[in-house]
Amino acid sequence: MSVGVLGAGAFGTALAISLGQTAPVLLWARDAKQAQLMHQNRENKARLPGFFLPANVVVTSNLADLQKCDVLLLAVPAQKLRQFLRGVDQMVAGKTLVACCKGIELETGMGPVDIAREICPQSEHAILTGPSFANDIAKGLPTALTLACANPNRARDLQQELSNSTLRLYRTTDVTGAQLGGALKNVIAIACGAAIGARLGESARAALMTRGNAEMQRYAQFKGADPATLSGLSGFGDLVLTCTSDLSRNYRFGLSLGAGKAFDPETTVEGAATACAVARDARENALDLPILSVVAALVENRLDVADAMATLLSRSLKEE
Ligand SMILES: NC(=O)C1=CN([C@@H]2O[C@H](COP(=O)(O)OP(=O)(O)OC[C@H]3O[C@@H](n4cnc5c(N)ncnc54)[C@H](OP(=O)(O)O)[C@@H]3O)[C@@H](O)[C@H]2O)C=CC1
Numbered sequence: 001m002s003v004g005v006l007g008a009g010a011f012g013t014a015l016a017i018s019l020g021q022t023a024p025v026l027l028w029a030r031d032a033k034q035a036q037l038m039h040q041n042r043e044n045k046a047r048l049p050g051f052f053l054p055a056n057v058v059v060t061s062n063l064a065d066l067q068k069c070d071v072l073l074l075a076v077p078a079q080k081l082r083q084f085l086r087g088v089d090q091m092v093a094g095k096t097l098v099a100c101c102k103g104i105e106l107e108t109g110m111g112p113v114d115i116a117r118e119i120c121p122q123s124e125h126a127i128l129t130g131p132s133f134a135n136d137i138a139k140g141l142p143t144a145l146t147l148a149c150a151n152p153n154r155a156r157d158l159q160q161e162l163s164n165s166t167l168r169l170y171r172t173t174d175v176t177g178a179q180l181g182g183a184l185k186n187v188i189a190i191a192c193g194a195a196i197g198a199r200l201g202e203s204a205r206a207a208l209m210t211r212g213n214a215e216m217q218r219y220a221q222f223k224g225a226d227p228a229t230l231s232g233l234s235g236f237g238d239l240v241l242t243c244t245s246d247l248s249r250n251y252r253f254g255l256s257l258g259a260g261k262a263f264d265p266e267t268t269v270e271g272a273a274t275a276c277a278v279a280r281d282a283r284e285n286a287l288d289l290p291i292l293s294v295v296a297a298l299v300e301n302r303l304d305v306a307d308a309m310a311t312l313l314s315r316s317l318k319e320e
Pocket residue numbers: 007008009010011012030031047075076077078080083084100101102103132133134135267268270
């Protein structure tokens with residue numbers, strides 16, 4: 001199996017560094033100058049500074065170089081994936097595409113694997129997701145992830161190929177559950193950040209994580225996933241990491257919302273668009289997803305944090 005990584009952001013670079021410890025990896029950056037600098041400096045100073053690219057990692061901006069790869073990891077933000085794949089669909093046709101992004105497309109409500117399936121129907125599709133900061137992976141710290149692929153044999157092959165001494169992959173065939181876990185935890189992380197940023201306390205955060213987890217399971221079931229998948233690394237695992245760490249951009253975005261501070265609009269915050277996509281689905285299908293919906297209202301400036309909390313706390317009392 002020969003692996004290429006499409007997207008030289010923080011995560012794509014970290015995956016290339018980890019996989020490049022034991023095998024050749026091609027890392028594609030869309031910007032030629034950036035690719036050349038990375039190749040020369042052996043570092044991605046723009047997106048993941050401070051980490052050395054092993055000799056096995058070849059950086060390129062030429063998509064034709066990826067022809068020789070049979071597995072391609074897609075590490076561009078979820079909202080950019082469709083546009084990106086449309087531009088490369090001929091080149092990637094027939095290859096195994098492993099989505100490494102976490103989000104739900106705003107316009108369509110589709111996850112990354114759904115998008116890739118629609119644009120590249122001849123490919124085999126999988127998703128790699130779970131609790132993993134790019135910095136931790138690049139440092140070689142122990143990390144466990146979920147590899148989901150509908151084809152169980154292919155899932156086994158990919159699990160074997162993409163695991164190494166510090167990256168431990170668990171496999172599942174529940175692609176829908178895995179892609180929803182990664183996407184939805186980002187929304188709950190924004191809610192938790194907002195609560196902490198507004199000084200609502202650690203107990204409020206614990207309540208948001210727990211009830212948020214219940215909403216994630218409910219929504220996943222509505223979408224045809226196995227709710228148990230949401231208790232695994234791709235759901236609960238990533239929820240815990242992202243809702244409790246300042247390293248998370250979604251959590252930090254929430255902190256800014258809660259504290260009424262500005263946030264750099266160039267930072268990748270997948271949970272914002274995902275919240276809006278899910279809230280629309282909830283409205284259209286009368287789904288009970290109060291936290292996910294309130295985050296959409298915060299992101300769209302329809303509510304402030306005080307109103308958001310009041311909205312959640314004034315709901316009628318119910319069984320847990
Ligand atoms: N960072 C992390 O710790 C983790 C991130 N992820 C997921 O990985 C995905 C990518 O995040 P991350 O790498 O952190 O993001 P970054 O913001 O670090 O990088 C985004 C990358 O996507 C590229 N890109 C953006 N738009 C396009 C486009 N239209 N076509 C091609 N390439 C494009 C950017 O290129 P350019 O540099 O030229 O702008 C950049 O290389 C997200 O879904 C995120 O949730 C998952 C786990 C951990």
